[in-house]
Amino acid sequence: MHAEGAMLHSKIMAYDLVVIGSGPGGYSAAVRAGQYGLKTAIIEKAPKLGGTCLHVGCVPTKALLHTAEVWDYFLHPAEQGLSCENPQLNLPAVMKRKQDIVDKHAKGITGLMRKNKVEVIAGYGTLLGGGRINVQSAEGTRVIESKAILIATGSEARMIPGLEPDDEFILTNVEILKLQSVPKSLAIIGAGAVGTEFASIFKRYGSQVTVLEMLPRLVPVEDEDVSKELERCFRKAGIRCETGAKASDIQRTGTGVSLNVTLANGKVEPLLVDKLLIAVGRKPNTDKIGLENVPGVQVDRGFIKVGPDQQTGEPGVYAIGDVVAGTPQLAHVATAEGMIAVAAIAGKPFTPINRNRIPGATYTEPGIGSVGLTEAQARQQGYDVKIGKFPFAGNSKASIVGHHEGFVKIVSDAKYGEILGVHIIGPHGYELIAEAVAAMEAEATVDTMINTIHAHPTLYEALGEAFNAVYGQAINF
Numbered sequence: 282m283h284a285e286g287a288m289l290h291s292k293i294m295a296y297d298l299v300v301i302g303s304g305p306g307g308y309s310a311a312v313r314a315g316q317y318g319l320k321t322a323i324i325e326k327a328p329k330l331g332g333t334c335l336h337v338g339c340v341p342t343k344a345l346l347h348t349a350e351v352w353d354y355f356l357h358p359a360e361q362g363l364s365c366e367n368p369q370l371n372l373p374a375v376m377k378r379k380q381d382i383v384d385k386h387a388k389g390i391t392g393l394m395r396k397n398k399v400e401v402i403a404g405y406g407t408l409l410g411g412g413r414i415n416v417q418s419a420e421g422t423r424v425i426e427s428k429a430i431l432i433a434t435g436s437e438a439r440m441i442p443g444l445e446p447d448d449e450f451i452l453t454n455v456e457i458l459k460l461q462s463v464p465k466s467l468a469i470i471g472a473g474a475v476g477t478e479f480a481s482i483f484k485r486y487g488s489q490v491t492v493l494e495m496l497p498r499l500v501p502v503e504d505e506d507v508s509k510e511l512e513r514c515f516r517k518a519g520i521r522c523e524t525g526a527k528a529s530d531i532q533r534t535g536t537g538v539s540l541n542v543t544l545a546n547g548k549v550e551p552l553l554v555d556k557l558l559i560a561v562g563r564k565p566n567t568d569k570i571g572l573e574n575v576p577g578v579q580v581d582r583g584f585i586k587v588g589p590d591q592q593t594g595e596p597g598v599y600a601i602g603d604v605v606a607g608t609p610q611l612a613h614v615a616t617a618e619g620m621i622a623v624a625a626i627a628g629k630p631f632t633p634i635n636r637n638r639i640p641g642a643t644y645t646e647p648g649i650g651s652v653g654l655t656e657a658q659a660r661q662q663g664y665d666v667k668i669g670k671f672p673f674a675g676n677s678k679a680s681i682v683g684h685h686e687g688f689v690k691i692v693s694d695a696k697y698g699e700i701l702g703v704h705i706i707g708p709h710g711y712e713l714i715a716e717a718v719a720a721m722e723a724e725a726t727v728d729t730m731i732n733t734i735h736a737h738p739t740l741y742e743a744l745g746e747a748f749n750a751v752y753g754q755a756i757n758f
Contacts, residue, residue: 296320298626299414299427301406301570304332305339306602306615307433308390310623315397317627322425323399324406324416330390333435334612336383337455342478344379345458346644349485353646356485360683370486373461408432408571412597415571429597429626432585433619434570436563436603436610441470444531444559450538451531452558454479463487464555468540470528471560472499474643477511479558481645484520491521491552493528493542500643502609504655504704506670506690511706514647514686531557565604581606589633590625591618599626607636614639637702640718642711647687650714653702653721659692667695669727669751673707675758676746677738684708689747691727698726698751703744713741727751 297319300307307323308330314321327336334340354361355368394401402425404418413426438453440446446453454475463486469476472494484490492499492515498508499515499522512522525545532539538557542550565583572578572585577595579586584606591599599622602615617634624631643649659666669691673679687707693700703717720730727748735745746755 296322296400296425296427298322298429298431298623299324299406299425300431300433301414302332302433302435302566302602303327303330303390303401304433304435304602304615305334305612306435306619307332307431308393309616310431310433310601310619311399312393312397313620313623314627315399317623317629319623319627321397321399322402322427323394324402324404324414326403326405329384329387330394330401331383331387333437335386335390337458339612340386341379341383341458342454342475342482343644344382345375345482346478346646348375348378349482350646353485370463372463372486376458376461379458406570408575408598410571410574429599431619431622431626432567432570432593432598432600432604433602433615434566434604435615436565438559439562439564440559441528441531441561446559447533450533450556452556454558454560457556457558460556465489466537466554467491467556467558468493468528468538468552468554469558469560471558471562472496472522472524473502473560473562474500474641476558476560477515477643477645479560480515480520484518485646489521490519491554492523493526494522494524495527497525499524500649502641503643503649503651504690504692504702505657506688507649507651507704507706510687511645511647511649518646563603563610567604589621590631591622592625608634609639609641611639611641638718638722640714642714644711647684647707648705648710648712650705650710650712650717651703652714652718653700654692655702655704656690656692659694659701664701665695666701667693667751669693669747669749669755671743671747671750671755671758673740673743675755676740676743678740678742679708681738682708682740689713689743691747691751693727693751698728700725700727700730703747705744707743708740713744716741716744 298314298321300311300323303325311323358365404416407415448456466489468491470493472492480490480492499512527543528540530541537555539553567583575595578593585600585604586606601618603610621631637653641651672688674685679685690704692702730748735742749755
């Protein structure tokens, strides 16, 4: 039915800003708009605010990963001088804890909307053009209008053509979070952040895990040395890793999933597992939001093109997060883009996104954190590259926590000491990257960081050592 023909209310409501989507980018932008005094509304089709990240992405997976880390200590208590008789993992209780955390934060977002006078509109928002948005909900349809519109509709898991997920056998990041028992065997197609994190979770929970990646290495967006180290650590932990591999003939068997795996050497191997996780990337949610009604919005393979202020080619229409072309699909990127868009809308100063300052974080064991150029990228761009590398084997706090795997790698310019990139794989690498991001944002040099005093004993001392290693002057290795 045409939107205007089904309107429940003839009154058109006017806003300074309407945000479509309440993920981290959307709700943060709405909060900032409220702080700036803009009359703001946020449209969300799901029952609760928070988007993919909170409900079936970043937050619940990290809750499961934390439990996996704790569980690992129970499995090897003697290493800590402890005795633990017959430890047991209760997956339903683990999942309940995960859900309690999610629900707490969803409730917190609702509170933030009230605090900042943001109106929450339940329903599915579709652009009509001319600043108008159709909102379809269980109560009916209405049209609202706004001076500015912010598209923050996020993304969903890509599926292999011909496959559909279910709650039993073929899973995405959504369905796997509903499991109430640990599968005996789990195959994962895709070795990006999602695939490797779930491999890290379920291997430690007790599953036999196989990771299949079509590209030549795990976590292919990371520095090559990081990829090699993660694969080494995964294999040591008992996770089977097959890179350069392709899956075909995927079938549900009634009790599990069968598939054929073409290995890198060309050999075809049948594989039978209890569960199969599809983790081959995410696609932007832009195909049903009315972009055809705003012809100024330019789209590339479903991704929306934006300018430095996050504005599309259609005046007054902005986009942030996973729908945006050219920036990684990360929650913190969406939030940063939301701050930029709202500042632009409110006439406030802003600094555009700098892709070389975006931290990446993968919460595997060992953990990965990265920012800036990889070694290969820096060389391709013509830099005279100088590398500093320090292993966590030489870090006292790593010995204390019992995790010696990995290293810190500095990629720098030999001429000026410019920090081009920092790549960490090791204990809590996703936390340690913060210092490197701040250093690069402040345009600190290698010498600046060498002269920065690092507390002892800490994990982040490894960064200080790695910066010294650029000049061959690391102390503890």
